[in-house]
Amino acid sequence: MATSIAALALTRQQLRLAPRRAGLSSRSYASISDPTHSEILNASSAASSSSPVEARRQQAASPQERRTATQLEQERKFRQYEKVLKAKAAEEGLSTIEELAAKRKAQKDASVSASLGLKPPPKATATEQRDADLAAKIRAAAEKEAARKLASGDLSSNPHGEKSPIKPLGSILDLSKIEGNEEMNADKIRELWTGYHSLKGKLSAAIPTEVYERLIKVARQYPQFVLPLPRTIVGGDDPEGEVQATNLQPGEKKQGYEMQFLEWGFIPTATPGAPPATTVLFTPLAEYKLRQEFAQPLLILTHYTDLARSKGVVLMRGDVTSAEEVEANPAGVAAAEAAKGRGASVEEQERLKQTPVQTTVKAPPEEGGGGGGAKMSEKDAQLLAMTMQRFYLPNAAEGDAAAKERKELLRAFHEDKDAFSVPRLCEVAFTF
Numbered sequence: 001m002a003t004s005i006a007a008l009a010l011t012r013q014q015l016r017l018a019p020r021r022a023g024l025s026s027r028s029y030a031s032i033s034d035p036t037h038s039e040i041l042n043a044s045s046a047a048s049s050s051s052p053v054e055a056r057r058q059q060a061a062s063p064q065e066r067r068t069a070t071q072l073e074q075e076r077k078f079r080q081y082e083k084v085l086k087a088k089a090a091e092e093g094l095s096t097i098e099e100l101a102a103k104r105k106a107q108k109d110a111s112v113s114a115s116l117g118l119k120p121p122p123k124a125t126a127t128e129q130r131d132a133d134l135a136a137k138i139r140a141a142a143e144k145e146a147a148r149k150l151a152s153g154d155l156s157s158n159p160h161g162e163k164s165p166i167k168p169l170g171s172i173l174d175l176s177k178i179e180g181n182e183e184m185n186a187d188k189i190r191e192l193w194t195g196y197h198s199l200k201g202k203l204s205a206a207i208p209t210e211v212y213e214r215l216i217k218v219a220r221q222y223p224q225f226v227l228p229l230p231r232t233i234v235g236g237d238d239p240e241g242e243v244q245a246t247n248l249q250p251g252e253k254k255q256g257y258e259m260q261f262l263e264w265g266f267i268p269t270a271t272p273g274a275p276p277a278t279t280v281l282f283t284p285l286a287e288y289k290l291r292q293e294f295a296q297p298l299l300i301l302t303h304y305t306d307l308a309r310s311k312g313v314v315l316m317r318g319d320v321t322s323a324e325e326v327e328a329n330p331a332g333v334a335a336a337e338a339a340k341g342r343g344a345s346v347e348e349q350e351r352l353k354q355t356p357v358q359t360t361v362k363a364p365p366e367e368g369g370g371g372g373g374a375k376m377s378e379k380d381a382q383l384l385a386m387t388m389q390r391f392y393l394p395n396a397a398e399g400d401a402a403a404k405e406r407k408e409l410l411r412a413f414h415e416d417k418d419a420f421s422v423p424r425l426c427e428v429a430f431t432f
Helices: 002-021 037-049 052-060 063-091 097-116 126-152 175-179 186-200 209-221 285-294 323-328 332-341 346-353 378-392 401-415 422-428
Strands: 203-208 224-235 243-245 253-267 277-284 299-304 313-320
Touching: 063 097, 186 203, 186 313, 203 209, 203 378, 209 253, 209 313, 209 378, 224 378, 224 401, 224 422, 253 285, 277 285, 299 378, 313 378, 378 401, 401 422
Parallel strands: 224 243
Antiparallel strands: 203 313, 224 253, 253 277, 277 299, 299 313
16 A cells, blocks of 8 residues: 555656656646546556555466456446546536537547638538438439339339330330341441431430440439520510510510520440440429429430440430420329329428429420420420530530530539539530
8 A cells, every 4th residue: 555655646746747847837737638448447457556465366366257357347447437427428518428429529620620720611501401402302212213123124114103205225126136237337327216216306316335434424423404595585475485574675585595404314224234324304494493303304315225335326315295295294283192192291292282384385386396286396405415415525625615614514513503603504505
């Protein structure tokens, strides 16, 4: 016991002398932090080893007895340490040790940030949080639907078992005759594909596989975007095919834009080694905000990758939604009943009841190539497809400032909303 007191006195003496030897005042040691768990265990070990009687008793004990004694001592110290931490948490108005640990971590992070001159990230606004929640909901629904199709093996049906309007490539072309024919190269396939769709009045293209892979690489990173579609705005009454504006004089015309919401979808392919097939949906942005998942896309681009590896070509087909298909899309009470049938929440059903019907303007008959009272002309569809490629294919020539700005706007739409500018988007989208 005398040895322990002497050792303790020596330790205190050393503590008193240490600040002086280091050239520090004793005031620097006025605040001492709480003991850590390892310090408590080490102190216990030091105290027990300082007693000769205790040392002889430990030497006489068997290995099993020494291990048991050590475990009991550690458990006692654990309980003691836990009691200290609980008391500390209670002093700071916290109920658990976990809350105390989280508070200490936050204080440490804040201290490090302050020492490095870092500012805490700004909190998301209500609009940004709503957009983020909506994007997460869309991604979750898309992933769930892709998993369902992959598990069922039916890639051409919706969640209700109804057939999709997107036709499989095998229902358009006889793939067995193409894949087994060495004379049927990419150029002949392109000629066959585009010629067939020209007769049907549909948008089509044949894309080299390497170009398509660059396209979807960017699409995976930025699966959503908005594109401007030129429109003629007139004042007063709304003539056929023109958008009405209340801030213009009757009959006065002005060039404007209708924003289209672009969304990529990735579909697993049954062809081994082939890149995924994709769809690109174009929906009026105002319509999408009102109806969300019930909004009817006016243009659907489908990229077929069945021949991507065997022939080195990806086939694209554009389907313009007809007026009849838009009118058949549920709205208001009908949409709410459809949502109720799939188990939607009461809040979602009430929102759908208040959602107005689709109000997109019909394309002028002289411009339309899709027929059947299409809501978007073939010219508009072709322009959207070309504009999409200008943003998603980063093959800008050296010194092309507009191409670099298009790439930056696509990035800013997802990563830096303050840097995204709609006027600049409308300007560089059609700058060549």
